[in-house]
Amino acid sequence: MATRSQTAAVLLAAALTLAACASGGGTSQSPAASGGGKTLVIDTSFDLKTADPGRTYEPTGLIVGKAVYETLLTFDGADVTKPMPALAESYELSEDGKTLTLKLKQGATFADGAPVTADDVVFSLTRVRDMKGTPSFLLDGVEVAKTDDTTITLTSKAANPALPYILPNPALGIINSKLAQQHGATTDPQDKAEQWLNSASAGSGPYMIESFNVSSQVTLKANPKYYGTKPAYDKVVLRNVEAATQKLNVARGDSQVALNLSGDQVAGMPATLQVKKTASANVIFLLANQDSAISKTTPNAKFVEAVRKGVDYAGLLELAGEGSTQAPGVIPSQLLGALPPEQAAQRDVEGAKAALAASGLSNPTVKLEYPSELTVNGLSFQPLAERIQANLKEVGITVDLQPAPVTTALDNYRNGKEEMGLWYWGPDYPDPSDYLAFLPGKLVGLRAGWKAGAAKEIEAAGDKAATAIGDDARKSAYADVQTKLNASGPFIPLIQPSQNIVTAGSVTGLEYHPVWTVDVADLGVK
Amino acid sequence: MSDTPDAVKATRPERQGQGRPSSGRQAHPLARFLVRRILLAVLMAWGITLVTFVLTNLVPGDPVAANLGQRALGDPAIVAQWRAEHGLDKPLWQQYALHLQGLLQGDLGTSQQSHRPVSQDLAEFVPATLELAGAAILVSLVLGVAFGVVAALRRDRLADHTLRLLSLIGISVPTFWLALLAFYVFFYRLQLTPGSGRVDAALGSAPAVTGLQTVDALLAGRWDIFTSAVGHLITPALVLALYTIGLLTRFTRSAVLEVLGQDYVRAARAKGLPGRVILFRYVLRSALVPIITVAGLAFGSLLSGTVLVEAIFAWPGVGQYAYKSATTLDLPAVMGVGLVVGVVYLVINLIVDVLYGVIDPRVRLQ
Numbered sequence: 001m002a003t004r005s006q007t008a009a010v011l012l013a014a015a016l017t018l019a020a021c022a023s024g025g026g027t028s029q030s031p032a033a034s035g036g037g038k039t040l041v042i043d044t045s046f047d048l049k050t051a052d053p054g055r056t057y058e059p060t061g062l063i064v065g066k067a068v069y070e071t072l073l074t075f076d077g078a079d080v081t082k083p084m085p086a087l088a089e090s091y092e093l094s095e096d097g098k099t100l101t102l103k104l105k106q107g108a109t110f111a112d113g114a115p116v117t118a119d120d121v122v123f124s125l126t127r128v129r130d131m132k133g134t135p136s137f138l139l140d141g142v143e144v145a146k147t148d149d150t151t152i153t154l155t156s157k158a159a160n161p162a163l164p165y166i167l168p169n170p171a172l173g174i175i176n177s178k179l180a181q182q183h184g185a186t187t188d189p190q191d192k193a194e195q196w197l198n199s200a201s202a203g204s205g206p207y208m209i210e211s212f213n214v215s216s217q218v219t220l221k222a223n224p225k226y227y228g229t230k231p232a233y234d235k236v237v238l239r240n241v242e243a244a245t246q247k248l249n250v251a252r253g254d255s256q257v258a259l260n261l262s263g264d265q266v267a268g269m270p271a272t273l274q275v276k277k278t279a280s281a282n283v284i285f286l287l288a289n290q291d292s293a294i295s296k297t298t299p300n301a302k303f304v305e306a307v308r309k310g311v312d313y314a315g316l317l318e319l320a321g322e323g324s325t326q327a328p329g330v331i332p333s334q335l336l337g338a339l340p341p342e343q344a345a346q347r348d349v350e351g352a353k354a355a356l357a358a359s360g361l362s363n364p365t366v367k368l369e370y371p372s373e374l375t376v377n378g379l380s381f382q383p384l385a386e387r388i389q390a391n392l393k394e395v396g397i398t399v400d401l402q403p404a405p406v407t408t409a410l411d412n413y414r415n416g417k418e419e420m421g422l423w424y425w426g427p428d429y430p431d432p433s434d435y436l437a438f439l440p441g442k443l444v445g446l447r448a449g450w451k452a453g454a455a456k457e458i459e460a461a462g463d464k465a466a467t468a469i470g471d472d473a474r475k476s477a478y479a480d481v482q483t484k485l486n487a488s489g490p491f492i493p494l495i496q497p498s499q500n501i502v503t504a505g506s507v508t509g510l511e512y513h514p515v516w517t518v519d520v521a522d523l524g525v526k
Numbered sequence: 527m528s529d530t531p532d533a534v535k536a537t538r539p540e541r542q543g544q545g546r547p548s549s550g551r552q553a554h555p556l557a558r559f560l561v562r563r564i565l566l567a568v569l570m571a572w573g574i575t576l577v578t579f580v581l582t583n584l585v586p587g588d589p590v591a592a593n594l595g596q597r598a599l600g601d602p603a604i605v606a607q608w609r610a611e612h613g614l615d616k617p618l619w620q621q622y623a624l625h626l627q628g629l630l631q632g633d634l635g636t637s638q639q640s641h642r643p644v645s646q647d648l649a650e651f652v653p654a655t656l657e658l659a660g661a662a663i664l665v666s667l668v669l670g671v672a673f674g675v676v677a678a679l680r681r682d683r684l685a686d687h688t689l690r691l692l693s694l695i696g697i698s699v700p701t702f703w704l705a706l707l708a709f710y711v712f713f714y715r716l717q718l719t720p721g722s723g724r725v726d727a728a729l730g731s732a733p734a735v736t737g738l739q740t741v742d743a744l745l746a747g748r749w750d751i752f753t754s755a756v757g758h759l760i761t762p763a764l765v766l767a768l769y770t771i772g773l774l775t776r777f778t779r780s781a782v783l784e785v786l787g788q789d790y791v792r793a794a795r796a797k798g799l800p801g802r803v804i805l806f807r808y809v810l811r812s813a814l815v816p817i818i819t820v821a822g823l824a825f826g827s828l829l830s831g832t833v834l835v836e837a838i839f840a841w842p843g844v845g846q847y848a849y850k851s852a853t854t855l856d857l858p859a860v861m862g863v864g865l866v867v868g869v870v871y872l873v874i875n876l877i878v879d880v881l882y883g884v885i886d887p888r889v890r891l892q
Binding site (some may be wrong): 039041137150198213214216217235237239240241242244246248257407411424 | 601
């Protein structure tokens with residue numbers, strides 16, 4: 001019996017010792033973390049599946065990909081309207097828009113010291129296209145060939161003026177082909193290199209992967225053999241942290257960057273922190289299904305007009321917080337071809353009532369479906385949906401809210417079964433051609449029950465835009481597509497919520513980027 | 527069925543045995559009892575695989591849509607390849623048969639999220655949760671039992687009322703709210719505790735041996751990682767423990783009060799035995815059976831309680847993994863988590879049953 005009471009006493013003593021250690025340890029640790037030194041801690045809500053550039057398609061994966069791999073072209077800071085040289089020192093698009101010729105920069109090396117060659121480029125791009133991973137569509141129909149040791153040509157069957165805007169995507173990062181092939185990399189769906197790429201670095205970027213865990217933490221360390229300008233931080237730790245905790249961490253100095261705070265959360269931040277508010281490239285929109293088998297109400301053009309005039313856009317911006325902006329068209333403001341703010345829809349309750357009267361529908365009721373737990377830049381869909389419901393009530397339209405978990409809601413949306421839907425579209429690559437998906441018979445068009453041939457004039461404008469060459473011609477062609485979409489299409493662009501990034505006072509050089517959110521190698525220490 | 531004299535039964539406290547069996551025959555029935563319990567546990571584990579499989583596949587929503595990007599979904603070839611790769615093109619019963627066959631070979635399938643074997647993912651996340659839940663149960667047992675004993679001995683006095691009120695609060699306050707509050711107060715306001723995760727981001731972590739950060743740090747001789755790990759453990763473990771502390775305080779109090787009223791305790795006191803001896807030798811020993819029952823059940827609920835606590839403290843445990851798997855319809859991962867949590871419950875029940883016999887001779891096997 002004595003032994004058992006002794007055990008209890010030992011346990012108690014042990015617990016007390018632990019508690020004593022803990023409080024001591026806690027206070028001594030915080031300065032180490034907040035001092036920053038050469039370690040940068042970034043808190044973000046993880047959306048991450050892989051570190052294999054050829055399979056990367058999630059925001060967190062793109063941050064990692066941008067740091068570890070280099071692409072042929074890139075963008076300078078936040079400006080996505082002009083592709084810049086990276087591994088390629090120059091590029092030239094042929095007059096017919098079908099051939100892109102790139103000259104490789106000399107002297108670039110991978111993390112193991114091997115030079116980056118034209119063969120590596122051909123292997124990497126072919127692998128992405130033919131492995132059939134999520135980003136493979138980026139190079140659909142693009143032939144990659146090596147002309148000589150320093151020249152690469154990318155050939156497409158149809159004019160492909162978007163290609164220079166697609167190439168900076170970290171999914172098209174160039175990998176060390178010899179090394180990767182030793183670990184199972186191939187240029188077909190049998191590729192087995194992913195697991196290895198999740199723990200090793202086969203890139204030429206400023207950082208290397210030290211540890212990689214898809215649901216908790218990714219640690220990057222500076223690549224000692226990086227041939228370019230050395231990054232300011234020796235180590236970058238990306239942690240998966242809930243937004244509410246992110247705010248407290250960065251405020252206390254436990255992290256130096258918080259990426260996912262909502263407009264409400266960044267209000268009243270301590271003055272020692274820097275808050276960067278920029279309209280994100282995500283466009284939240286409403287869709288009204290054009291399929292009469294799905295709805296008797298929403299295919300009515302006058303009904304769509306009533307909704308477009310009935311929504312209180314200023315009210316939605318208030319909900320979304322500072323930094324958010326109204327979306328005049330489906331193409332976000334950062335991209336070439338975006339409509340100017342003056343063309344944005346205005347609320348006009350009387351006009352909406354008139355349109356509804358002209359529609360011949362009396363007191364229509366429609367179902368509005370949306371993902372209940374999904375947030376875009378910290379903004380939840382629920383309050384937006386409720387506000388739209390109240391707005392349309394004033395017009396005489398009853399909106400029946402139908403929230404569902406995102407995995408369930410996506411099914412109906414993707415199968416084109418929603419009467420009305422509230423969703424968002426983020427650019428796959430920062431080029432207006434990505435938004436041709438909203439046209440009849442295309443990916444998003446079909447989700448609105450809009451079949452090919454349903455709006456010939458808009459489709460013709462889309463075809464024209466797709467093949468237009470040169471910035472000016474493309475700008476006006478895409479503006480024309482959007483003006484027509486706004487006049488008679490089933491989509492109602494609403495807002496671009498704000499991307500709020502909070503950093504410690506010591507962090508310099510942060511820019512919000514629509515493709516890779518943040519380039520960690522650009523960050524400096526004050 | 528006739529009741530053979532040597533039939534092995536686990537007897538609950540209410541069904542008291544006929545006294546202590548002779549020591550020579552004790553090992554044999556105990557072994558048979560264990561074998562029977564383990565076989566039963568295996569049968570139940572099989573039941574768990576069936577239930578998790580059926581429930582997982584009943585969930586509406588298409589795992590393909592949840593896992594492939596918007597563009598990739600437009601390509602039927604990619605969708606078909608993905609389905610074939612994950613065995614989703616086969617009929618359900620075949621999927622289950624394959625799942626079961628894999629399980630028997632120790633293969634829990636491949637996570638659609640991480641593209642790694644689910645067993646490898648779990649080996650990484652389960653220890654983190656066990657470390658957290660283990661610390662919580664340790665704290666709960668020490669504090670809950672101590673509070674319960676004090677409350678019973680000081681019945682109806684100030685200490686009793688205070689502890690009962692505290693235990694009521696512990697039981698009623700929602701864990702996630704408490705977690706947020708504790709994080710805000712201790713980490714942000716008072717700056718007493720370290721922040722998110724298992725260890726300071728700048729320190730890195732000790733090479734994984736057991737998967738328990740504190741133990742691995744000691745094995746590697748890294749005192750800095752050890753103190754950091756313990757520091758990170760303390761707030762989430764206390765938050766998680768509060769409910770169990772409340773529960774154990776109440777149960778211990780009533781169990782101790784009941785034993786204190788028994789004749790043999792009064793007799794012992796009349797004999798002049800010191801209070802401490804009475805407490806440890808008679809009172810606590812008898813009270814331990816209900817306490818262990820509650821602790822066993824509480825450990826199970828602690829495991830599910832970790833989901834929210836892990837989210838708030840960015841604790842890389844199985845709770846986060848389960849949440850992410852469920853929201854992305856990563857079916858193999860969901861089934862793996864279900865199986866592991868189910869098996870942990872089974873093992874705890876087994877341990878509790880065996881402990882009954884060890885602690886209280888009256889409960890030993892016939």
